[in-house]
Amino acid sequence: MLHRRITQFLLIYILGLGLLFGLKGVLSLSDYVIPGPMGVWQTGKAEFLRYLKDVLNTFLVAVIGQLLSILMAFTVGILGRRATWFGSFIKVAAYNVQAYPIVAIAPILFILLGDGFLTRLIIAAMICYFPLLLSIIGIMSEPVSDIEHFYRVTGRLRWQLEVKIRAFENLNKLTTVIAGSATLAMAGTIVSEFIAANAGIGYSIRIALYQSDLSKILVALFLIGITLSIYQGMLELIGAGVKKAWAAG
C-alpha cells in the first residue's frame, strides 16, 4: 500500500513536470515563467531542508486537526446514528454545513484568533470534519441486519456491540475515508497558511508566489505530495493491520 501510494504520486508528479517542460519547449517560454529542469533541481537542493521543516510544520497541524475531526466525527456519528430527532437533526445539519465552503469563513477566524497555530488547527479540523461526519454517520446508521438480527431478537444488542459490528463490517470504508480526510486536513492547513498564517508550507508558497518563483512552488508541491503519500499509505497499513488483528480475535 505504502509503496503503491508513493509510486502513484511520483508518476503523477513526473507527468506534471513533463507537461510543464513540454509546454515550455513548445511555446518557447522563458525560465522566468517556467524554469528548466536544472533550475528546479538547483532550487530543490537549496530549499529542501527549509521546505521540509515547513511541510512537517503544516503536516503536524493537519494531523492534529484530523485526529480532532476523527474523534468528533465518531462521537457525533455514534450519537446521531439512531433514527431519533437528534439523529435526524445531526444528519440534516451535517449535510447543510458540508454544502458550504468552510474555507470561506477562514478570514473570520484569522480576525478573531490571529494568525497562529490555533487558527490553522481549527480550519484544518473544520475542513475535514464534515465530510468525515457524513461518512461515519452513513456507516453507523446503516444496520448490518444479517449479523445484528440475532443480537436484537435475543436482547443482546447494546450500543457498543452495534457500533463494533458496523465498524468491523465497514473497516475498509472507514480506512479509505480516514485516509482521504488526511488530504482534506492538509489542504485546509495549507489554505489557511496561504490566507494569513506566518508559518508552514502554505506561507512559504505564498512568498514564492509573490516572487513568481515556480521552482520553489514545484519543490514545495513535491514535498507536500510525498509526505501526504507516506502518511496515507501508513494509515491504510494501520487499517489493514487493525482488521487483520481484529479478525484474528
Next chain:
Amino acid sequence: MKPPDQGETNRSAPMIACHNITFRYPGSETPLFEGLDLKIDTPGFHALFGPSGVGKTTLAKIISGDITASAGQVSIETPLPCLYTFNRERLPGWSSVGRHLAKTTPPGRETLRDALVDRFGLATLMGLRFSQLSMGQCNRVNLLRYLLQDFSILIMDESLANVDEPTRQDILYQIKARFPERVFLYISHNVVEVARFCDRIIVCRGAHQKPQVQLIPGQDHRADRPLDKNAMERAMLEIMNAA
C-alpha cells in the same frame, strides 16, 4: 433422546393467533394479505409452505413482530418470546464459531450446546471463522445458536437450506425430540420434507384466494416411528392442491 436442558421456564403452552391481518408493501398496488386468519394452538413442528412471493417470510415477520401488519391483530400467548431466524444470517467476523457459541450460550445450557454441536456435525468447525464455512455449515451454526436461546416459538425461514438430506433429516429429528413443548414454524419449499416431518402445514395461497391460508395435517414423523408412505403421499397431494 434427552429432554431439553431448559429448566422450568421453558415449559410453555404456545399459541399463535392472527386475526384479520392485512398487509401491503409500500408502493404495491395489491395487498399481500387481506383479512388473513390463522391459529396454532398446539406445540410441535409446523410448516409454512407456499410458492415464492406468496408472503411466507412476511407472515413470519408479522408473527415475530419484526414488521407490523397494516391492520389486524397478532396474539402470542406464550411465556417466552417468539424468535425469527433466516438463512442468510451471519456471525461476527472477529470471533471463531466456538467462541461465539460459548459467548451466546445462556448459563446452564452448555451440555445441550455440546450435544447439538455434535449431532449437527459441527464439532470440527469450532475453531473456524464463519466466513470459512460452507453455506450449509453456516445455516447449521446459525440454527444451533437460536435453539440454545429462550424461546417458545422459533420461526425457521429456510434455516436448513444448502444442508445435505441425511444431515437435515437428523437435525429435524433432533429438534422434534429435544424440544417437544415448543412451536416451530419451518419455512420450506420442499413438499416431501414438510409432508413428512411437520405436524401441520400452513399453506399460504395469496390474497386472491379464500381462505388465504389452509392447514393440512402432516405426518409429523419421528425417528422412532414407522412412516406411513400412503398417508404421506396423500398429505403431499393435499398440500399441492391447496397451494
